[in-house]
Amino acid sequence: MKNKLPALFLAAASTxxxxxxxxxxxxxxxxxxxxxxxxxxxxxxxxTPETVTIKRGWNGGANHLEIAEKFDLAAGGATELxxxxxxxxxxxxYGSAFTVQYKDGSxxxxxxxxxxxYTGLNxxxxxxxxxxxxxxxxxxxxxxxxxxxxxxxKAADGNGNKGxxxxxxxxxxxxxxxxxxxxxILISGLGGWLLFGVCLASRGxxxxxxxxxxxx
Numbered sequence: 590m591k592n593k594l595p596a597l598f599l600a601a602a603s604t605x606x607x608x609x610x611x612x613x614x615x616x617x618x619x620x621x622x623x624x625x626x627x628x629x630x631x632x633x634x635x636x637t638p639e640t641v642t643i644k645r646g647w648n649g650g651a652n653h654l655e656i657a658e659k660f661d662l663a664a665g666g667a668t669e670l671x672x673x674x675x676x677x678x679x680x681x682x683y684g685s686a687f688t689v690q691y692k693d694g695s696x697x698x699x700x701x702x703x704x705x706x707y708t709g710l711n712x713x714x715x716x717x718x719x720x721x722x723x724x725x726x727x728x729x730x731x732x733x734x735x736x737x738x739x740x741x742x743k744a745a746d747g748n749g750n751k752g753x754x755x756x757x758x759x760x761x762x763x764x765x766x767x768x769x770x771x772x773x774i775l776i777s778g779l780g781g782w783l784l785f786g787v788c789l790a791s792r793g794x795x796x797x798x799x800x801x802x803x804x805x
Contacts, residue, residue, distance in 0.1 A: 610671065613660055614740075614760040628655040631744070635754070640718050643744055644752040645685055654755065655741035659694065660762075662734035667762040670732075671725040672740055674758045675718035678707045679751025686745040687753045689724055694737020702726050704745060705753075718756035 616622055618641055621634040631644040631652030644652050662670065672689055689703040703724040705711075711720045728734040740760055744753070 610761040610763060612759060612761045614656055614658060614758070616758045618756055618758075626657055628657050628741075629653065633752075635716055638716050640716060640754050640756045642752045642754045643687060643742060645679070645682065645744060645746065645750065651744075652752075653741050653743035655739065656758075656760065659736075660738045660740075660760070661736040662693075662728070662738045662762065663736045665762075667734060668728045669725055669763040670728075670734070670738075671723060671761045671763075672702075672759070673721070673723040673761070674742075675721050675756040676705065676711070677718045677720055677754045678712040679754075680712050680714045682707050682712060682751055684746060685753075688743050688745045690741050690743055691726060691732060692739045692741075693733040694735040694739075695733055697733065699741070699743075700732065702732070714751075716754065718754045 616626065618634070618639050621636070623629050623632060623634050623641065632654050633642045633644065635642060641654065643654055660670075670691070678685060685707045686704055688701045688705070690699045691702050692699045703722075705722060713719065726732045742753070742755060
């Protein structure tokens with residue numbers, strides 16, 4: 590006897606729960622995006638090997654790479670924000686450092702969320718950003734998640750030669766379980782539930798590069 594076709598039952602406007610990171614910005618610098626996607630000072634684009642370099646400390650330590658897009662972290666109930674990138678110091682940049690900074694949209698100034706220091710092991714002069722780095726902040730008393738949030742990397746030491754090479758810059762937020770519109774389909778013949786329609790914790794953002802991994 591042949592199996593009967595599975596019966597389908599649709600429940601519209603059900604509650605959906607989405608879990609996992611959402612990439613809201615991504616750039617592997619395969620093209621020069623400095624003018625279009627950043628507010629930058631003292632930053633050079635390197636066509637080979639497709640990276641950018643924040644110059645060390647010149648311009649009174651104001652050199653920085655700021656993502657021009659502002660993020661709405663108030664929408665969707667996000668509770669974590671992660672900034673990831675690959676980097677390298679130039680060789681022999683003793684005592685040098687750069688920072689990762691966050692600014693919410695409520696008028697609070699820039700907050701340093703991480704400082705990356707020269708160690709010698711994280712330096713080279715071949716132009717490659719060979720050191721992966723990730724920093725995650727959590728919404729709360731220290732970091733407010735609002736509409737209009739901004740991210741930048743900034744020089745933190747004095748004047749000197751060379752700089753900080755950056756590649757594969759990615760910003761992502763978590764997907765907290767938040768209610769949303771979705772459609773649940775019960776496939777009775779398989780005895781399981783399938784969910785169609787996903788709620789994202791943040792709106793989609795700029796993505797540059799060849800794939801969603803951010804790696805070349």
